[in-house]
Amino acid sequence: MAKTKKKEQPVILITNDDSIYAPGIKALAESVLDLGRVVVVAPDKPQSGMGHAITIGHPLRLQKVPFIDGIEAYTCNGTPVDCVKLAVDKVLHGKPDICLSGINHGANHSINVIYSGTMSAAMEAAIESIPSAGFSLLDYSMEADFNAAKVYTRKIAIQLLAKKVDKHLLLNVNIPAVDESLIKGIKICRQAYAKYEEAFVERKDPHGKIYYWLTGEFVNFDKGKDTDVWALAHNYVSVVPVEFDLTNYELKKKIESWKF
Secondary structure: OOOOOOOOOOEEEEEOOOOOOOHHHHHHHHHOHHHOEEEEEEEOOOOOOOOOOOOOOOOOOEEEOOOOOOOEEEEEOOOHHHHHHHHHHHHOOOOOOEEEEEEEEOOOOOOHHHHOHHHHHHHHHHHOOOOEEEEEEOOOOOOOOOHHHHHHHHHHHHHHHHOOOOOOOEEEEEEOOOOHHHOOOEEEOEOOOEEEEEEEEEEEOOOOOEEEEEEEEEEEOOOOOOEHHHHHHOOOEEEEEOOOOOOOHHHHHHHOOOOO
16 A cells, blocks of 8 residues: 655744844744644844845854744844845745735734845745745834734735745734734734825934934825725734835836836
């Protein structure tokens, strides 16, 4: 009788931008611990707001570190995107089945997706044909309660592993900072049109030299009820499918008629 081939465990790559020492990444790893072989490669220090930056001016280093029993984990002195690149090339020596980034301490809805190191790490994986999702909890505190977030990260990870999804699939997932009992479910959304109204506060250091401190207020210009901002305000987990092709196809059609 022929032996049936044992199905290999799926490989789940986990990363973030808040560093490997942030509570959010441990919550994410715990939520999917039994779903496959979990490998963590994350920055050795906070990298929020790094966007899709990569390191080209100095050496990158990987260091194996203790994390959670049963999980192989490494820190990297580079950016979140560097972590994904090194994980694929030097840690896994191949592509994982999925990549999960987060759970970020703070929102990455609407325009935040442009600046987010959390989402850029997930996007880098998607560029490498690895279905990916970035997760964020709307609570900036390092003492944030991740219990509800863990429930929903697990739900989405299970779907990513179970479905035959597009290899470039990329989801931006934001979770309201409320008790699980108050969350109404998951809503598939579009990205709200919103931005930060920013200002630089001018100050002087102890030596009398001027420096600037960025401040700003998040302003939502979009009143649609199908947006991530609306969903989160009404206690839904927002899921926005994102793509890295930034081509404006409607504008492309118009420009093709221009006479140069």
